[in-house]
Amino acid sequence: MELDINKLESDFQARIDAGENIEPKNWMPEKYRKTHIRQISQHGHSEIVGMLPEGNWITRAPNLRRKVGLLAKVQDEAGHGLYLYSAAETLGISRDELFHQLHTGKAKYSSIFNYPTLSWADIGAIGWLVDGAAIINQVMLTRTSYGPYARAMVRICKEESFHQRQGYEMMLTLCNGTPAQKAMAQDALNRFWWPSLMMFGPRDEESPHTEQAMQWKIKLKTNDELRQQFVDIAVPQAEILGLTIPDPDLKWNEERGHYDFGPIDWDEFWQVVKGNGRCNKERLGARVKAWDEGEWVRDAAMAYSEKKDAKKEAKKAS
Amino acid sequence: MTKKEWPIWEVFIRSKNGLEHRHAGSLHAADAEMALENARDVYTRRQEGVSLWVVESKHIVATNPAENGEIFEPAADKAYRHPTFYVLPEELKHM
Ligand SMILES: [Fe+2]
Ligand SMILES: [Fe+2]
Numbered sequence: 001m002e003l004d005i006n007k008l009e010s011d012f013q014a015r016i017d018a019g020e021n022i023e024p025k026n027w028m029p030e031k032y033r034k035t036h037i038r039q040i041s042q043h044g045h046s047e048i049v050g051m052l053p054e055g056n057w058i059t060r061a062p063n064l065r066r067k068v069g070l071l072a073k074v075q076d077e078a079g080h081g082l083y084l085y086s087a088a089e090t091l092g093i094s095r096d097e098l099f100h101q102l103h104t105g106k107a108k109y110s111s112i113f114n115y116p117t118l119s120w121a122d123i124g125a126i127g128w129l130v131d132g133a134a135i136i137n138q139v140m141l142t143r144t145s146y147g148p149y150a151r152a153m154v155r156i157c158k159e160e161s162f163h164q165r166q167g168y169e170m171m172l173t174l175c176n177g178t179p180a181q182k183a184m185a186q187d188a189l190n191r192f193w194w195p196s197l198m199m200f201g202p203r204d205e206e207s208p209h210t211e212q213a214m215q216w217k218i219k220l221k222t223n224d225e226l227r228q229q230f231v232d233i234a235v236p237q238a239e240i241l242g243l244t245i246p247d248p249d250l251k252w253n254e255e256r257g258h259y260d261f262g263p264i265d266w267d268e269f270w271q272v273v274k275g276n277g278r279c280n281k282e283r284l285g286a287r288v289k290a291w292d293e294g295e296w297v298r299d300a301a302m303a304y305s306e307k308k309d310a311k312k313e314a315k316k317a318s
Numbered sequence: 319m320t321k322k323e324w325p326i327w328e329v330f331i332r333s334k335n336g337l338e339h340r341h342a343g344s345l346h347a348a349d350a351e352m353a354l355e356n357a358r359d360v361y362t363r364r365q366e367g368v369s370l371w372v373v374e375s376k377h378i379v380a381t382n383p384a385e386n387g388e389i390f391e392p393a394a395d396k397a398y399r400h401p402t403f404y405v406l407p408e409e410l411k412h413m
Contacts, residue, residue, distance in 0.1 A: 301348035
């Protein structure tokens with residue numbers, strides 16, 4: 001059969017324009033496939049690496065209620081990573097290759113997880129702001145064009161709201177506590193506010209792939225639109241806590257119907273992306289160690305499975 | 319380097335008694351027993367199911383989307399398979 005690439009591409013775009021999902025076995029442009037492998041795996045890696053800064057505090061949670069909540073939240077993030085890796089694998093990349101790309105630094109993960117969690121309040125700030133930012137991005141992605149990715153997002157979004165609520169409740173408890181506790185909460189907000197805004201990625205002018213991503217409905221909103229949405233939601237939430245967002249330029253703009261906010265330090269963003277954040281080495285080191293030290297377990301489980309199969313075959317033959 | 323990657327399994331969940339099993343997603347596991355255990359942890363942490371099926375992905379046979387026309391289109395012009403095709407008087411009840 002003669003396949004006309006232009007026809008395939010225009011049929012593909014027509015399906016997307018009609019709001020249809022693209023499924024693994026459907027024809028897709030190579031660039032669509034590659035972009036998705038990169039984006040979905042980066043998203044999955046963020047879930048997996050994202051367990052590290054929070055896992056750091058599980059054993060030091062102030063009480064059992066907080067401990068079970070945080071433990072369940074971190075376990076969810078492991079699940080999110082697995083949903084996303086599975087979605088990426090439908091595009092023809094293996095799980096081992098995905099890990100290889102993470103471990104060799106070829107694949108990225110969200111730069112927010114390269115910041116340290118210095119106090120218990122940071123865990124509250126992460127649930128509130130980092131999961132809050134992730135929710136805004138992920139709600140948009142439930143309508144993304146690639147079916148397996150969109151379905152993973154639906155499942156993830158159902159689980160995320162507990163993450164944000166447990167974080168916000170921690171912040172609320174600290175803010176209603178002693179002056180020292182409230183100061184801890186303020187300090188956590190001071191450190192996590194700007195990195196949270198950076199989570200939405202570079203400004204639209206500096207984001208060359210946005211146009212294509214919108215045309216293919218990989219994204220339905222631009223980085224700046226999502227960032228604005230986040231700021232508009234977070235400001236009143238900070239007010240309820242009685243905390244001050246560390247941005248002197250932050251103010252309501254009646255005309256735009258949005259909050260104006262100050263400039264983001266993009267140098268810092270790019271430094272962290274390039275591997276020079278405070279925890280890049282530690283995070284990646286922890287992942288590589290877990291993978292390497294788990295190798296004998298993976299091999300043993302596989303050998304056991306093969307041995308069982310061989311026994312079954314032998315029994316059938318006799 | 320790991321010798322062999324654990325195979326991929328597809329997971330199906332029956333959400334409550336009386337409903338059919340539905341595809342939930344996939345995972346890696348060395349054998350069927352581990353696939354069920356992992357499926358429980360990955361897909362039913364919030365009482366999403368009362369029954370799980372797992373099947374190794376390589377055993378699933380699927381239609382090819384390139385052949386969707388010949389497979390599914392023949393049903394498109396068979397309106398007589400639907401109740402609305404049959405014209406009955408308005409006053410007729412319970413039908
Ligand atoms: Fe998550
Ligand atoms: Fe989360």
